[in-house]
Amino acid sequence: MTTKLYRPGVGIMLINADRHIFMGRRIGVAVGGWQMPQGGIDGQEDIRSAALRELHEEVGIKKVEILEVSKQWLRYDLPLPMVASSWKGKYRGQRQKWFAMSFTGLDADINLDASGHPEFDAWEWMLPARCLQEIISFKKSLYESVFAEFGGWLSP
Secondary structure (H helix, E strand, O other): OOHHEEEEEEHHHHHEEOOOOOEEEEEEOOOOOOEEEEEEOOOOOHHHHHHHHHHHHHOOOOOEEEEEEEOEOOOOOOOOHHHHHHHHHHHEEEEEEEEEEEEEEOHHHOOOOOOOOOHHHHHEEEEEHHHHHHHHHHHHHHHHHHHHHHHHHOOO
């Protein structure tokens, strides 16, 4: 498989002071609808700008500190029945650069409707094990890779 079949994107592991991870529940997804913020890279946008933009659009915050960026591009494949309906069938999945970020604001700063087009209808701070239970199955190995790379930020 070539990388041109994967939509370029970013993902954010947002960590609070208690070392829990932000997870949002995607609107309209009954099972496996929880995920960390993520999204595509627009045009010639650099990965840092894309990550900060996506975080603001999906979570409504700017109060963060970037801790680390994944060394490799990580990717996931959509299940075959979803390929035709996602991204007009152009991509088989996403390849993403992931960011570990520390949340420096207050929970009251979180606004899921900051963009006027919310993607999440609920959010929670979760431990990594719960994140892996809640994530949709086709993204589980990607999340395991993210936790393996950024696990040091989750330890007290």
